[in-house]
Amino acid sequence: MAGRAKAPALAIRTSTRTKTPPAPSPSPPPAIKAIKAKASTRSMAAGVSGTKTTVSKKPLKNRANSPDPKPVAPKRAGKPLFTKSTIAEQEPIMAYLRIRPRLGDDEPTAMPYLDPLSDTAVRMTDLSSDSRGGHWRFSHVFLPSTQQDDFFANTTLPLVHNLLDGQNGLIFAYGVTNSGKTYTIQGSNKPGSGGILPRTLDIIFNSVEGLQSDGRHRPVRLYGVGEADPSDFTPPPADLNVPSEPALAEVLAEHMASADDSDVHADPTVIKLDRNYEYSVWISYVEVYNEKVYDLLASVNDGQGNGVGGIPPNTTNVPGQGANPVIVTRKALAVKPCPAHDALDDSGVANAGRYILGLKQFRVSSAAQAKSLVKLGQLHRRVFGTLANSQSSRSHSIITIKILRNHRGDRDDPSSVQISRLTLVDLAGSERTKHTQTTGDRLKEAGNINKSLMVLGQCMEVMRSNQQRLAQSLANPGRSDTRDIKRVLAVVPFRHSKLTEILMDYFAGDGRVIMIVNVNPYDTGFDENSHVMKFSALAREVSTVVNNGPVPRVHTSPTKPSATTRQEPSGLPRAITRKVTISSFGAGKKLSEAHLEVFEEDEEVNDDQEGDSDDEPINPLVDALFDEIEDLRLRLYEAEMRCAIVEAETREEVMKEMEERMRAVERTYATRLMSEVERNERKMDAKIDMLHQAGLLGTAKKPAVLSNSESEIEDIIKDSEPEDSGQEYGTDAESEMPSSPLHRKGNPLTSKTMEYHNPQTQTDASRSGKMNDHANDAISQSTDEDEDAEDAVSANDDGSDDYIPPAAAKSSKSYKRETRDKVLKKSTGKRSTRSVSKLEQEIKGLSIAGDALAGADDSVVILPNRKLRKAAVEAGGPGVEYVPGKGEVDPVKKKKRQLGKKNIVTEDEVEEVVGAMEHRSLRKTVRRMRAS
Numbered sequence: 001m002a003g004r005a006k007a008p009a010l011a012i013r014t015s016t017r018t019k020t021p022p023a024p025s026p027s028p029p030p031a032i033k034a035i036k037a038k039a040s041t042r043s044m045a046a047g048v049s050g051t052k053t054t055v056s057k058k059p060l061k062n063r064a065n066s067p068d069p070k071p072v073a074p075k076r077a078g079k080p081l082f083t084k085s086t087i088a089e090q091e092p093i094m095a096y097l098r099i100r101p102r103l104g105d106d107e108p109t110a111m112p113y114l115d116p117l118s119d120t121a122v123r124m125t126d127l128s129s130d131s132r133g134g135h136w137r138f139s140h141v142f143l144p145s146t147q148q149d150d151f152f153a154n155t156t157l158p159l160v161h162n163l164l165d166g167q168n169g170l171i172f173a174y175g176v177t178n179s180g181k182t183y184t185i186q187g188s189n190k191p192g193s194g195g196i197l198p199r200t201l202d203i204i205f206n207s208v209e210g211l212q213s214d215g216r217h218r219p220v221r222l223y224g225v226g227e228a229d230p231s232d233f234t235p236p237p238a239d240l241n242v243p244s245e246p247a248l249a250e251v252l253a254e255h256m257a258s259a260d261d262s263d264v265h266a267d268p269t270v271i272k273l274d275r276n277y278e279y280s281v282w283i284s285y286v287e288v289y290n291e292k293v294y295d296l297l298a299s300v301n302d303g304q305g306n307g308v309g310g311i312p313p314n315t316t317n318v319p320g321q322g323a324n325p326v327i328v329t330r331k332a333l334a335v336k337p338c339p340a341h342d343a344l345d346d347s348g349v350a351n352a353g354r355y356i357l358g359l360k361q362f363r364v365s366s367a368a369q370a371k372s373l374v375k376l377g378q379l380h381r382r383v384f385g386t387l388a389n390s391q392s393s394r395s396h397s398i399i400t401i402k403i404l405r406n407h408r409g410d411r412d413d414p415s416s417v418q419i420s421r422l423t424l425v426d427l428a429g430s431e432r433t434k435h436t437q438t439t440g441d442r443l444k445e446a447g448n449i450n451k452s453l454m455v456l457g458q459c460m461e462v463m464r465s466n467q468q469r470l471a472q473s474l475a476n477p478g479r480s481d482t483r484d485i486k487r488v489l490a491v492v493p494f495r496h497s498k499l500t501e502i503l504m505d506y507f508a509g510d511g512r513v514i515m516i517v518n519v520n521p522y523d524t525g526f527d528e529n530s531h532v533m534k535f536s537a538l539a540r541e542v543s544t545v546v547n548n549g550p551v552p553r554v555h556t557s558p559t560k561p562s563a564t565t566r567q568e569p570s571g572l573p574r575a576i577t578r579k580v581t582i583s584s585f586g587a588g589k590k591l592s593e594a595h596l597e598v599f600e601e602d603e604e605v606n607d608d609q610e611g612d613s614d615d616e617p618i619n620p621l622v623d624a625l626f627d628e629i630e631d632l633r634l635r636l637y638e639a640e641m642r643c644a645i646v647e648a649e650t651r652e653e654v655m656k657e658m659e660e661r662m663r664a665v666e667r668t669y670a671t672r673l674m675s676e677v678e679r680n681e682r683k684m685d686a687k688i689d690m691l692h693q694a695g696l697l698g699t700a701k702k703p704a705v706l707s708n709s710e711s712e713i714e715d716i717i718k719d720s721e722p723e724d725s726g727q728e729y730g731t732d733a734e735s736e737m738p739s740s741p742l743h744r745k746g747n748p749l750t751s752k753t754m755e756y757h758n759p760q761t762q763t764d765a766s767r768s769g770k771m772n773d774h775a776n777d778a779i780s781q782s783t784d785e786d787e788d789a790e791d792a793v794s795a796n797d798d799g800s801d802d803y804i805p806p807a808a809a810k811s812s813k814s815y816k817r818e819t820r821d822k823v824l825k826k827s828t829g830k831r832s833t834r835s836v837s838k839l840e841q842e843i844k845g846l847s848i849a850g851d852a853l854a855g856a857d858d859s860v861v862i863l864p865n866r867k868l869r870k871a872a873v874e875a876g877g878p879g880v881e882y883v884p885g886k887g888e889v890d891p892v893k894k895k896k897r898q899l900g901k902k903n904i905v906t907e908d909e910v911e912e913v914v915g916a917m918e919h920r921s922l923r924k925t926v927r928r929m930r931a932s
């Protein structure tokens, strides 16, 4: 008897309830023992983590890639809570990532935001922000190129083995809309693209071929077994010709057309089974929509148009005619706790596990029949989905395959029947309300989807923390009492959504759980997918209880009302009515339309069915708090989005302000640079004036003296000729620089000199020599200042086009000094050591004061700028003559214009101009002297 195999699991229950392991019962009835074992397992499932005592069967060959190690409770010396013989084990939820391929150019982005790093890790990058992203680990990562058969073999096939072996399994696909959940579960009609559901059905029927029972037992609720009812046998739905369908089939022509070719690609895999057993296969199909549970197979045997549920016959309406809408009625089903006599623990209280009251379960005898049923359910789902939202599945669909197995020798003993289940869940898209841009009914629908997924996440969160706490408690020898342990455990909020209520037995009871995470990496929903990743990370840290052997179920009295034969209670149901027109344009078909009225009845509130007495009262406060949490969560999300928008705007503003400031700084530097250049020019003018005053350029000597020193002046000119500069410039890079425009145009000062004779100045050579000495000192001073200024400008103007390389500048300076020295040496032959103050006095004496102008005769003085020259002309002193030359301009203004063109006049250029000016001036003077 298979139930005997469960005996060791009794130790789990007993040990969790008592301080000391009980003495093993000598010979408990196998079935009861097994049931107790299951009950005890369930009682611990939500709280135990890491209590594995034996190595479990690995559903995937690369099990080494399984999640991060979870806390493991150390074995306690003396009082082991779990014996080595325990066959119920803890296994973490497996999380498989499946990355959807890019289907076409109409994807929102061509750049995927998800990179697979290895078989188990991916990196997510937010394309809109560098700062966000992260690494995520999975039990296994399936790349976009993964084919359906590979995916099935590596994820679902082990659970199909388990199912036929008497163990439970749950597979749920989680992901945002359009990520490939339905494709993964159902597949498509292309060759070889069947999903995990049709493949599972193929393999089950391949394997039970010739081992099917005569069907005298039927499953009741979750664990109960009852006498079979004639209505359990599905009429062959090969042509899907249920009465109501023509109207809808025409509307959904494409869908129906694709219903026939599914068997072509059947999976040929066969699992070898114990031929001493008989099997029967049962299918149920529900959807959870707007927090209500609807049976998607309800119309199959009740299509008499009596309003029992499903899609009633279309007696009065012609498809495509909108005058009389098709009335589509369906009734929500209640979810109830399993009664005590289905599964008892030693206290007589029903354990975890809730069933759907009134759910139809149909026995199927072939894969084709099973697939037809599934397709019918899908059609119903599609109809209601179309009515609700034509774009995507907004409901969670739950298909459960049950296998009843009994030994051939115990055909008549219902207590020997083993029931195992495999549930496949196609969850609704997990996107947030904001992105669906929904309002009204759609908002409520999205809220309910979010609510059920949120509750699922919360359940996992609580289970994880319970398991961690339990592991910590077990690690503490002083707190080994089960009551102590239970005290620290939180209640898992399964009952706060219909989805978790239906699935809770897999988490709190027993069964392997697999989560398929579907991701479309070309979708823009980075936030939503991050959320999905977080959810999967959480799931991987939760463990469920896995029984390594089948669990026999208790017989349910056939006198008790069967879920499938129940009559609808009297009384007016609360109903929601929606009127919708749906239309379809199939290829080569004309437009067809149908007007449907959906009549959704609420589940019965006051139900006196069995199991009600075991139901815990729902705490309205808890429910209200839950709604509050949901509301707060949505508000938090909106607030986060607002914050993100404000942050983005603020960043933009700050950037603009920074740019503005940078521009202002740039302008300031440009202005300073210009004023610096002007200052230098003024200094240069002053230098030139001083040179003139010192008689180096325009001589201050009397003609007689000048004639005597003519050869000397000629020498000066000669020495000032470019043979000097040639030595330094010729080899210098600077010599290749374009010459100054001032140079090309000629020096305005040289061509437009104003001459007058100052009788008080430069009357003898010694005085002239002294003056030269003073001028030399002043020039030295000025040159030093210039160099400083030059350095400052260079520092401010780094990198500009007009920057003079230091080497060139240096060479230019040395040239300037050498030239100056030569000129001075030639003209004076010695350097003066007079003080600066004295020089200033003498310069004052050389100024263009009125008395100086009045007394001017044969001396030549070049006035520093045009203004002074004009003033001198206006003063009209004797001998004063101002001859404006062609194209004469104010040097400062001219240079400003050049600066405006970014053609800054460098000091070297000025120096060149000065040199040229000196030559011309000297020549002119010599000519004049010769002429006189």
Ligand SMILES: Nc1ncnc2c1ncn2[C@@H]1O[C@H](COP(=O)(O)OP(=O)(O)OP(=O)(O)O)[C@@H](O)[C@H]1O
Residues within 6 Å of the ligand: 099, 100, 101, 103, 144, 175, 176, 177, 178, 179, 180, 181, 182, 183, 184, 188, 391, 392, 393, 427, 428, 429, 518
């Ligand atoms: N692995 C895949 N290979 C090829 N096509 C795929 C794959 N996964 C998904 N698709 C295609 O992507 C589209 C969207 O997939 P699917 O309908 O399964 O998404 P979904 O997540 O179920 O969306 P919803 O939540 O709206 O139901 C479909 O056309 C499907 O055929």
